[in-house]
Amino acid sequence: MILTIDIGNTRIKGAVFEGNTQIDAFFFTKIDFRKKIENILKTHQKITHLVVASVGNIEKESFLGLEKELNIHFISHDDPFPFSNEYETPQTLGIDRMVLAAGATFQFPDQNRLVIDAGTCVTFDFVDDKNTYHGGAIAPGLRLRYESLHKFTAKLPLLALESPKDLIGNSTSESIHSGVVNGLVYEIDGFIDEYRARYLNFIIILTGGDTDFLAKRLKNTIFANSNFLLESLNQTFQYKIKND
Ligand SMILES: Nc1ncnc2c1ncn2[C@@H]1O[C@H](COP(=O)(O)OP(=O)(O)O)[C@@H](O)[C@H]1O
Ligand SMILES: CC(C)(COP(=O)(O)O)[C@@H](O)C(=O)NCCC(=O)O
Numbered sequence: 001m002i003l004t005i006d007i008g009n010t011r012i013k014g015a016v017f018e019g020n021t022q023i024d025a026f027f028f029t030k031i032d033f034r035k036k037i038e039n040i041l042k043t044h045q046k047i048t049h050l051v052v053a054s055v056g057n058i059e060k061e062s063f064l065g066l067e068k069e070l071n072i073h074f075i076s077h078d079d080p081f082p083f084s085n086e087y088e089t090p091q092t093l094g095i096d097r098m099v100l101a102a103g104a105t106f107q108f109p110d111q112n113r114l115v116i117d118a119g120t121c122v123t124f125d126f127v128d129d130k131n132t133y134h135g136g137a138i139a140p141g142l143r144l145r146y147e148s149l150h151k152f153t154a155k156l157p158l159l160a161l162e163s164p165k166d167l168i169g170n171s172t173s174e175s176i177h178s179g180v181v182n183g184l185v186y187e188i189d190g191f192i193d194e195y196r197a198r199y200l201n202f203i204i205i206l207t208g209g210d211t212d213f214l215a216k217r218l219k220n221t222i223f224a225n226s227n228f229l230l231e232s233l234n235q236t237f238q239y240k241i242k243n244d
């Protein structure tokens with residue numbers, strides 16, 4: 001069994017896989033991280049491998065000692081990936097984005113794919129039907145937009161995510177909700193339309209912490225799967241084992 005861990009800039013997510021079947025899932029905070037891992041290992045004693053994709057600031061030291069019981073692998077740029085990479089700066093490409101591109105390649109063969117990950121940042125990643133990775137976009141995520149409006153102004157309050165009542169915000173709060181939520185929804189739909197002008201057909205996968213909130217508000221048809229990164233991490237590791 002494999003314990004996959006995705007360390008993002010907001011949250012740490014984990015899932016246990018037996019082959020391709022997910023049998024458990026977790027959220028961690030930085031503080032309870034180590035203890036929680038130890039508990040998971042106790043609950044699932046058949047875990048032999050720990051596979052980590054990190055763009056956050058938990059360092060390898062947090063895993064110290066676990067390598068006695070487990071085979072630990074940090075996914076890196078040097079691992080085999082199922083696409084050819086045309087990013088001009090492949091060494092600075094986020095490992096999470098590489099894993100998402102790999103998952104899209106495995107799960108949706110022989111087609112153009114656009115992966116949208118609505119996490120701390122909203123990332124767009126495009127892999128074409130010849131399995132060439134092109135890159136995409138990095139934009140601020142929902143929570144980050146609320147926080148930046150507050151942080152970089154004198155008068156704007158910090159609000160929790162809420163559905164705007166209308167397009168036209170009739171108060172400070174409603175104006176912020178409209179600007180953040182409607183703004184991001186139009187932005188994502190706008191990006192998809194521009195991709196469609198270049199590539200007639202492609203499938204769209206939406207993932208990340210804001211998946212469910214955004215999915216129902218987009219006009220485009222997408223595959224919504226908030227678990228896509230962890231599934232892709234499991235598949236990327238299995239691909240590595242086969243190709244090593
Ligand atoms: N419990 C939660 N804590 C923080 N953010 C959450 C939570 N539930 C949903 N979210 C949303 O998830 C987004 C962060 O997504 P996530 O996939 O966890 O980010 P990352 O992978 O960058 O750590 C935020 O924009 C926020 O709106
Ligand atoms: C863009 C990101 C910050 C997204 O992180 P996340 O929202 O998943 O926490 C991460 O993929 C990253 O650090 N990328 C490096 C730059 C790049 O991908 O080109």
Ligand SMILES: [K+]
Pocket residue numbers: 117118119120121122123208
């Ligand atoms: K992201």
